[in-house]
Amino acid sequence: MMAAPGQHPSAAQPSAAGQVEEDDLRVLFGQSTVTFASLVGPAHVVESANPAFFATIGEDRARTGVPLVEVMPELADQGFIALLDEVHRTGESYIGRDVRAVLGTGAQAREAFFDFTYEPRRGPEGAVTGVRMIGVEITQVKHARRLMAEHRALLEQIARQAPLGEVLDGMARCIENLAPQEVLVSVLLAEPDGLHLRHGAGPSLPDFYNQAIDGIATGEGVGSCGTAAHRREPVVVTDIATDPFWDDFRDLADQAGLAACWSTPILARDGGLLGTFAMYHRAPRVPQDSDLALARVFAGTAALAIERHHDEQARRDAETRAEAARAALAEVVSTERELRAEAEQRATAAAELADRIQAAAASQAAAPHPEHCQLGGADGCTAPAELKVADSWGDSAWGCHSHVEEAMVTVRSVFIADEELGGLAAYVNRRPARARHTDHPPTT
Structure with missing residues (x-):
């Protein structure tokens, strides 16, 4: 079919969704x-x-x-x-x-x-x-003008990212005010797995009723809303008292004074389940075309609000994760700097200690070599002074093999040193035990 003069070709054949919307508004x-x-x-x-x-x-x-x-x-x-x-x-x-x-x-x-x-x-x-x-x-025209004004106000709320609960509550009250007969509106939100529905809005329904249906499962025969969510299509129950879908909820509905429930699924652009939109009535009632059109229009509005909320929540979650990652990275960098500074301090301290030890060893190497062991205590030792021991404090002494070994076991941080700073080699290459002084038998 050709487009009319002055008409864009794409406008000649509106999409199926666009045609449904036009029909609903009509x-x-x-x-x-x-x-x-x-x-x-x-x-x-x-x-x-x-x-x-x-x-x-x-x-x-x-x-x-x-x-x-x-x-x-x-x-x-x-x-x-x-x-x-x-x-x-x-x-x-x-x-x-x-x-x-x-x-x-x-x-x-x-x-x-x-x-x-x-x-x-x-x-x-x-x-x-x-x-x-x-x-x-002009009743319908007047109501339509009110509807479009309220609808525009809801879209403005969504555009300025008003809280989802506020938007859904306002939408429910708007429909209740616009409907020619008393109607009570409920919006349930699908959990991410699509298996349960949570409370979204229900300003005119009793609190006990909203609490009771919060978290109901989606599935065939689970009231109007659970079934609509499961089927992904509207479910109209004109008389709760006789409909088998309400067998498990009939007493609850009777307690709340509800006699009819028409539920419309709220679907995302990709067909995913976002929730349900329900219109309750105090008496059994069959919907008119205008009732169903009203439900579809506002179910679409609810879908826009919910998707916008999900997008915003995902953005905030991503920002939170990014901020947490930045904080963790900053902590790692800070810790690495602290460890590096500590390592540098330890290296500096070790270098200083090595310098002191080397200076002490050099100083000790210049000291005269005594003839007899200096490690024999107050009683003295007449064995020849064959090995020199030193510690990190700069103290040193010459002694026989037995007293040197005893000193190394008893005194902390004692090491063998000679004039060439090769004390360990001197100890390894010490004379056999038979050459040691007979007054001081060797120890093992």
Whole structure:
């Protein structure tokens, strides 16, 4: 099919998703129908009316030949009969714009809005004989305007990254306010594995009910929401009292005063499960096309909010991990610097100690070599001084083999040294035991 002149080729065939959205908006906006009724005389007797008029006031009240006030007694207290009296008396038309009217009484009453005209009917001689009522019900249009305003406000909340709970709670209250009949909205959020649903929003449902369904499993026959999540398609339960999906939750629903539940899955762009959007009712009820369209529109809005929340949470988690990695790296670098500084300090200390030892050894090497062992204690030792021992404090002494070995066992940090600083070699190459002084037998 070719695109119309001035139309972009891609616009000629909208996507399936885009077409569904357009259809939903068309259902929500509706098509206004002109209503007409012809009234006769000062009592405003209904002479004739078109089907749209009777459909508007209720087919059960479709009567002619009786005063309008008998057909619609609720109009008297709202001032409409007085307006008809004025038009009949003065012969001047009356035009009303966006006028609110309550049609019906009791449980059947509903709010409606009209643009209408009351025109005088005149006889052959020009006298007023009655009034013509011509009106257009704009209730759907007015509701659609409110819906679009609320929807735009929700999108602005999502754009400025308002908390998800705040967005979902506001969305639920918006739908409850827009719906022509009482409805209680619930949003459940899917866990990452898609096996359970957690509480997201339910401002008008009892707390005990929200707590009871928090964490329910997804699966066939698990209420309306669990089943909708499992099937990835809407599930409409018009009467909870008789539907087998609610066998395990019927008492809970009865305690909460819930009689019907329509649930729509909230799906991501890739088809993944994000949660469910449910509309509860106090009495058994079959959804109209406008109800289902409303659910789809706001399920899409909820999907946008939830996906944006997931993206933001993933970004924050990534930033947290990156910050933790940077902190860990900084700690490693700091520790490495400390260890390096400590190692350098130890190396410096070791070098200083080696210098002191070497200086002490050199100093000791220059000392005169005594003839007899200096390690014999107060009693002395007459054995020849064959080995020199030293310690890291710079003390040194010459002694015989036996006393040198005893000193090395008894005194800490004692080492053998000679004038060439090769004390260990001198010890290894010491004379055999038989050459040692007989007063000091060798030790092993």
